[in-house]
Amino acid sequence: MKRRDILKGLSVLPISGVVAAGQSAMAHPAAPTEFDLLDYMKRTESPEIAGPLKAGPNIYQSIGVEPIINCRGTFTIIGASVELPEVREAMEYACRFFVQLDELAMGVGKRLSEITGAEWGMVSSGCAAGMKHVTAACVTGGNPEKLIRIPDLAGFDKTEVIIPKDSRNVYDHAIRNIGVKIIMVDSEDELRSAISPRTAMIYANADGLPASGPLSLESIAAIAKPKNVPILVDAAAEILTIPNVHLQKGASVVAYSGGKGIRGPQCAGLLLGKKDILMAAWQASAPHHGPGRDNKVGREEVMGMLAAVETWVKRDHDKEYKTWMGYLDTIANRVKKIDGVQTSVKEPTGLANRTPTLIISWDPAKLNIIGIDVANELSSTKPRIALSTYNGNRNGTPDPNVTGLSISSWMMQPGNDKIVADRIYDALSRKRPTRVTTLKAPATTITGRWDATIQFFNSQSQHTLFIEQQDGNWIQGSHKGDFEIRDMSGTMEGDQVKFRSMYHAPGDGINFTFSGKVSGDTMSGDIHMGEYLTAKFTAKKYAYPSSHQTIFVPIGPPLSS
Numbered sequence: 001m002k003r004r005d006i007l008k009g010l011s012v013l014p015i016s017g018v019v020a021a022g023q024s025a026m027a028h029p030a031a032p033t034e035f036d037l038l039d040y041m042k043r044t045e046s047p048e049i050a051g052p053l054k055a056g057p058n059i060y061q062s063i064g065v066e067p068i069i070n071c072r073g074t075f076t077i078i079g080a081s082v083e084l085p086e087v088r089e090a091m092e093y094a095c096r097f098f099v100q101l102d103e104l105a106m107g108v109g110k111r112l113s114e115i116t117g118a119e120w121g122m123v124s125s126g127c128a129a130g131m132k133h134v135t136a137a138c139v140t141g142g143n144p145e146k147l148i149r150i151p152d153l154a155g156f157d158k159t160e161v162i163i164p165k166d167s168r169n170v171y172d173h174a175i176r177n178i179g180v181k182i183i184m185v186d187s188e189d190e191l192r193s194a195i196s197p198r199t200a201m202i203y204a205n206a207d208g209l210p211a212s213g214p215l216s217l218e219s220i221a222a223i224a225k226p227k228n229v230p231i232l233v234d235a236a237a238e239i240l241t242i243p244n245v246h247l248q249k250g251a252s253v254v255a256y257s258g259g260k261g262i263r264g265p266q267c268a269g270l271l272l273g274k275k276d277i278l279m280a281a282w283q284a285s286a287p288h289h290g291p292g293r294d295n296k297v298g299r300e301e302v303m304g305m306l307a308a309v310e311t312w313v314k315r316d317h318d319k320e321y322k323t324w325m326g327y328l329d330t331i332a333n334r335v336k337k338i339d340g341v342q343t344s345v346k347e348p349t350g351l352a353n354r355t356p357t358l359i360i361s362w363d364p365a366k367l368n369i370i371g372i373d374v375a376n377e378l379s380s381t382k383p384r385i386a387l388s389t390y391n392g393n394r395n396g397t398p399d400p401n402v403t404g405l406s407i408s409s410w411m412m413q414p415g416n417d418k419i420v421a422d423r424i425y426d427a428l429s430r431k432r433p434t435r436v437t438t439l440k441a442p443a444t445t446i447t448g449r450w451d452a453t454i455q456f457f458n459s460q461s462q463h464t465l466f467i468e469q470q471d472g473n474w475i476q477g478s479h480k481g482d483f484e485i486r487d488m489s490g491t492m493e494g495d496q497v498k499f500r501s502m503y504h505a506p507g508d509g510i511n512f513t514f515s516g517k518v519s520g521d522t523m524s525g526d527i528h529m530g531e532y533l534t535a536k537f538t539a540k541k542y543a544y545p546s547s548h549q550t551i552f553v554p555i556g557p558p559l560s561s
Contacts, residue, residue: 068379070411071387071420073353074237074260077531078386081263081411083304090307091265091300099299105282108306112272115309117243120275122282123268123305127236127257128174129285129295130269131203134232134253135161135178136291137280138201147284150291151179158200162191162229164215166208168506171234175203176507178291184506188214191223199229206235206246207352221250230277236260236269238351240312244272245351253277258301261354261410264308268301321356324409327417328358331407334421338429340366354410359390360424361404368432370403378423385420439473442492446470446518452539454527465523465539475499479512490514497523 054062061067074080083091105122112121124130139158140146146156153159161175165186176182180200185191191202202224210216217233224231230252239261246254251273258268271278282288286296325345332343341362348354364370371389378385392402405424412420450465464480465488479488479501490499495518503510514537516525521541528534 066382066384068384068386069413069416069420071385071407071409071416073355073408073411074257076259076266080257080259080266081261082413083259083265084263084308084311086311087264087304087307091304094300094303101287101299101302102282104299104302108302109275109278109282111306112270112309113275115242115313116240116272118247118272120273120278121309122271122278123258123297123302124255124271124281124285125269125295125297125301126259126267127234127255127269128171129292129297130255130271130281131171131174131232131234132177132295133281133285133292134255134271134277135175135180135201135203136284137277138230138232139178139180140280140284142276142280142283144283144290147290151177153179158198160194160196160198161200162194162202164191164204164208164220165506166210166215167203167205167234169205169208169234170507170509171205171236172203172507182507185215188219188223191215191220195224195227195229199227201230201232201252203232203234204251206233206238209233217246217249217251225250230274235351237353239354240270240309241351242313247273253281258305258308262308262312265301265304268297268305270305270309320410324412325356327409327412328356328407330417331421331424332358332360334425335360335428338362338367338425341428353408355408356410358407358409359404360407361390361392361402362428363401364403364435365401367428368435369428370435371405374405374424374427377427383419383423385423387420439491440493442470442473443495444518446475446492446497446523446541449542449544450523450539451542452523452537455536455538457533457535463537481512492518495519497525 051062053059056062068078070078072078109120109122112123113119122130122133124133136147136150138161139150139153139156141158149156159180160183161180162183162185163172163175165184168184172182183194183199185194202220204217204220213219217231221231231250233246233251233254235246235254236257237260238256240256244251244254253271253273256262256270256272258264258270259266262270264270271281284290285292286294328345332345335341336343341360343361344359346357346359348356371391375387375389378387388406388408390402390404390406392399392404407420409417447467447470450467452463452465454461454463461482463482466477466480467475467488468477469475470492473491473493474489475492475497476487476489478485481501481503484503484505486501486503488499488501490497492498496516497518498513498515500511500513503512510532511528511530513528513530514525515528516523516537521543523537523539523541525537526534527537
C-alpha cells in the first residue's frame with residue numbers, strides 16, 4: 001500500500017486506521033467512525049497510575065501512559081519501528097565519547113558511500129529534515145551568505161522547486177519551509193515549460209512516480225539532466241536497495257526515513273547521492289547556524305543510522321519475512337475458527353511498507369459488529385492494540401456486506417501474535433444483540449446559518465456553518481473556516497449532531513469532525529481534527545434581519561452618479 005493512501009486513514013484515526021477505504025459512516029450510521037481521541041485525552045489527563053519515571057519494561061506506565069502492540073506499521077505517531085540491537089549498541093557506545101561533528105559527517109559519508117555504492121551519504125534528523133536540507137543546498141549552492149537569508153529568497157537565482165502533481169503530499173512542507181515557490185506540473189510538456197534558470201530542483205515522491213512512461217523518474221531525469229536540474233526522490237517508507245534503484249534511474253539524491261523499514265533511530269534520516277549536493281545539505285543542517293539549526297542530529301543518531309545500514313546488508317531478510325508470516329498464521333488460525341470469519345494474506349508488491357498483511361473479514365449482519373468497533377475496543381482497552389480496519393473495498397466502493405480488520409506484522413514483537421489472536425477472537429466470538437442501524441429521529445430542523453466560535457488550544461476563530469439541506473437525519477452544507485470554504489455533511493439524531501468538513505489542497509489536508517448538542521438556537525460540542533488533536537465549538541443560529549423593502553429594477557442606465 002502506498003504511503004500517501006495510508007495517510008488518508010491516519011488523518012482521521014490516530015490509533016485504529018483504515019485499509020482499502022474508510023469504514024463508511026453512511027453505510028453503518030449507528031457505529032462510531034473513529035477512535036475517540038478527545039475521550040481518551042480526558043481520561044489520561046489525570047492518569048490512575050502516575051509518578052516518577054521508572055526505567056524498565058513498564059517505563060511508559062510509570063508516568064501513566066499505556067503502550068500499544070503495533071499491528072499497523074511504521075507510523076511515526078505510534079513509534080514507527082523498533083531499533084535493531086546493533087543500532088542500540090552503536091548509540092550506547094557513541095554517547096560515551098565526544099567527537100567533532102563535521103569530522104564525523106565526513107567519516108560517515110564516506111562509509112555510507114562504500115556500503116551503498118552511492119557517491120556520498122549523510123544522516124539527518126529524519127527524512128523530512130533531510131529533504132529540507134537538500135532543498136536549501138539546491139537553493140544556496142553551498143553559499144552561506146545565501147543560507148542565512150532563508151526563507152527570504154529576494155535576490156536569489158534559484159527560487160523555484162518543481163513537483164509533479166501526483167507527488168504532492170503533506171511532507172513537502174519540508175521543501176516549502178525554505179521559502180521556495182512550488183511549480184506543480186502534470187505532464188512532460190508542463191515540466192519542460194516549467195524548467196527555467198530559477199529552478200532549484202525537482203522533487204518527486206516515490207509513491208507518486210509511475211513505473212514507466214510520462215513523468216516516471218527516468219523520463220523526468222531525461223528532461224532535467226541536460227539542464228543540470230537536480231532531482232530529489234522521497235523514499236521515506238521504502239526499504240533500502242543496493243545498488244540504489246532511484247539513483248540508477250536518475251535521481252540526484254534519495255531520502256529515507258531511518259526509523260521505518262531500515263530500523264535505525266526513529267529520529268534519523270538517510271540521504272544518498274551526489275556529494276556536492278550533500279555537502280551543501282550538511283552545511284545547511286545543525287550544528288551549523290541558519291534555517292537548519294533546528295534540525296539537530298546527535299552523534300548517537302548518526303552512528304545508530306550507520307549501524308542500521310551496516311546491518312542491512314547482513315540481515316537475513318527472508319528469515320524476517322517468514323517470522324512476520326508466522327505471526328499472521330498464529331492470528332489467522334485462531335480467529336478463523338469462528339463461524340463466518342474469513343482470512344487472507346496480502347503480500348507486498350512494491351518497495352514501500354514491505355509487510356505481509358492479514359485481512360480478517362466477516363458479514364456484519366452475522367456477527368453484529370463492524371471492524372471499526374473492534375478496532376476501537378482493542379485500541380482503548382488493555383493490552384492496547386493498534387490495527388487497521390477493512391471494508392471489502394472493490395474498485396473504490398465499500399461492500400456493505402463485508403467488514404473486518406487488517407493487520408501488518410513487520411513491527412510486531414515476539415509474543416504479540418498470541419495476545420492479538422486471543423483479543424480478536426474474544427471480540428468476534430462474543431454474543432451480541434442485533435446491531436441497530438436505524439437513526440433516532442432528529443429533534444428539530446437546523447437548516448440555516450450558524451455563526452461558530454472555535455476554541456483552539458490558545459486562540460479563538462470565528463467560523464460559519466451553513467446547513468443548507470436536512471433530509472431527515474442527513475445534513476449537508478458548507479463550513480467557512482479562517483481561509484477556505486469546504487463542503488460539510490453529517491447526521492442529526494435527537495438533539496445530537498455529527499458532521500465533518502474536509503479541507504484538501506495540494507500537499508495539505510485537515511478534517512474537522514464536529515460532535516455536539518443542539519439546544520434551541522445554540523449548538524456546542526467538540527471538534528476532532530485528526531493529527532491536529534481537538535478543539536471546542538459553540539455556534540449560534542443566525543437570525544436574518546427582517547427587511548420588507550420593495551426592490552426596483554432600473555429600466556436603463558443611470559442618469560446621475
